Amino acid sequence: MTFLSMLAPVADDMRRVDELISRRLESDVPLVRQVAEYLVAAGGKRLRPALVLLSSGALGYRGEARLTLAAVVEFIHTATLLHDDVVDESTLRRGHQTANAAFGNAAAVLVGDFLYSRAFQMMVEVDDMRVMRVLADATNTIAAGEVMQLMGSHDPEVDEGRYLEVIRRKTAKLFEAAARLGAVLARSAPELEERLAAYGARVGTAFQVIDDVLDYSGEESSIGKSLGDDLAEGKPTLPLIHAMRAGSAPDRARVRQVIVNGGREDFGDVLAAIRASGSLDYARAAAQREADAARAAIAGLPQSEFKRSLLELASFSVARQS
Numbered sequence: 048m049t050f051l052s053m054l055a056p057v058a059d060d061m062r063r064v065d066e067l068i069s070r071r072l073e074s075d076v077p078l079v080r081q082v083a084e085y086l087v088a089a090g091g092k093r094l095r096p097a098l099v100l101l102s103s104g105a106l107g108y109r110g111e112a113r114l115t116l117a118a119v120v121e122f123i124h125t126a127t128l129l130h131d132d133v134v135d136e137s138t139l140r141r142g143h144q145t146a147n148a149a150f151g152n153a154a155a156v157l158v159g160d161f162l163y164s165r166a167f168q169m170m171v172e173v174d175d176m177r178v179m180r181v182l183a184d185a186t187n188t189i190a191a192g193e194v195m196q197l198m199g200s201h202d203p204e205v206d207e208g209r210y211l212e213v214i215r216r217k218t219a220k221l222f223e224a225a226a227r228l229g230a231v232l233a234r235s236a237p238e239l240e241e242r243l244a245a246y247g248a249r250v251g252t253a254f255q256v257i258d259d260v261l262d263y264s265g266e267e268s269s270i271g272k273s274l275g276d277d278l279a280e281g282k283p284t285l286p287l288i289h290a291m292r293a294g295s296a297p298d299r300a301r302v303r304q305v306i307v308n309g310g311r312e313d314f315g316d317v318l319a320a321i322r323a324s325g326s327l328d329y330a331r332a333a334a335q336r337e338a339d340a341a342r343a344a345i346a347g348l349p350q351s352e353f354k355r356s357l358l359e360l361a362s363f364s365v366a367r368q369s
Contacts, residue, residue: 050092053359056352057100064096064117071118071165082150082158086125089143094254094360095120095225101360102229102243104353105345112173112232119182120225122166127189127221129159134197135280177231185224192216201281203303207288214255215248222251242344246357249341253364256334259284260327261368263318278317281309285333286326287317294324331365338365 054061072083096117103113131137132145133152139145147155163186170182195213199205226247230240262277263286277284283306291299298320305313321327341361348354 050363053356053363054097054101056104056356057097060100060114060117061093061097064093064100064114064121067114067118068121071122071169074161078150078154079158079161082146082154083161085146085149086129086158089140091125093121095124095221098222098225098247098250098360099228101353101357102226102247103232104229105348105351105357106229106233106235106239106243108229108233110232112175112178113229115169115173116178116182116228116232117225119166119169120221120228122162122169123182123186123189124221126159126162126166127193129155129162131193134193135276137276175231178228181224181227181231185220188216188220192218192220196282199283201307201309203283203291203306205283205288207285210283210285210288211252214252218255219248219251222254223248226250242347246341246344246361249337249344250361250364253334253337253341253361254367256285256330256337257365257367260286260330260334262286263321264327275311275314278305278314279309279311281306285330286321289326289329290317290321290324293326293329294320298323334365338362 051058069087072080072087074080074083099117099120100113103109128140129146132140133147133155136147137145138148145155146158150158166182170179173179192213192215195209196217199209199213223244224247227240227244230243235243259277262274262284278287287302287306290302294302301313301316302320305317338361341364342358345354345357348357
């Protein structure tokens, strides 16, 4: 399974979405256009728009609104990344300078606002109140999740339950909305819509847990960001939370201290503590449970190439190396 083969059923649609994204990023304000072109060039997996297209295909919807909403979801996601990078003072994403590093914090925040507003212009064009409610609720939940994560920075008392709650709001909610939108567009029964939404939420959770694992185990050239970013920002992610629960007393004390202080100086010691306590394997197992639940949620869908890709995407969320 490769990423390209997994998305083969929607490859043509994805190209059309990319073209739509480029068109709708146009602005008569030069700096907006410059930052937007930079973001498009930086690329990305486009997983969230792919979810809109795959869920629509799995439920038999082929209307043009699927393309518009796929682009809307990507705009919302990109806006959150722009704001995230400013808050986290990140300098590297997808192997490139972040927009805030390249253009400054003010430009990154304001272009993020432009993307949010353009996303809402486009969703209004679809003229479906149910669609607008799903995306408005998702955007609000994501913002609350961002604040929850900020409140938990440098806090060693954050436990696994609170960590997962942040993920479900901050990351998984847009995956959930993307998968749900296919069912909304197809006018599916409420039970089926909830199954697609549950699938998206579980895949999004697995994806983020693995993202947090890769911060301690990935290759910088593959993951496109600096290792130890989460540690530097004092983020108590699942590998750290488990190490504080299962590690030796000296290791627990070291991890706790680094969460409070942040920084990369003790990355080697923290990584040794994480490995000694089996925390990376623990986090991978947690992600696998989420992926298994995602696959179970859509088991009853009719067989199709779209369903097969959705099942593969759940597996990919855990197996990925970048």
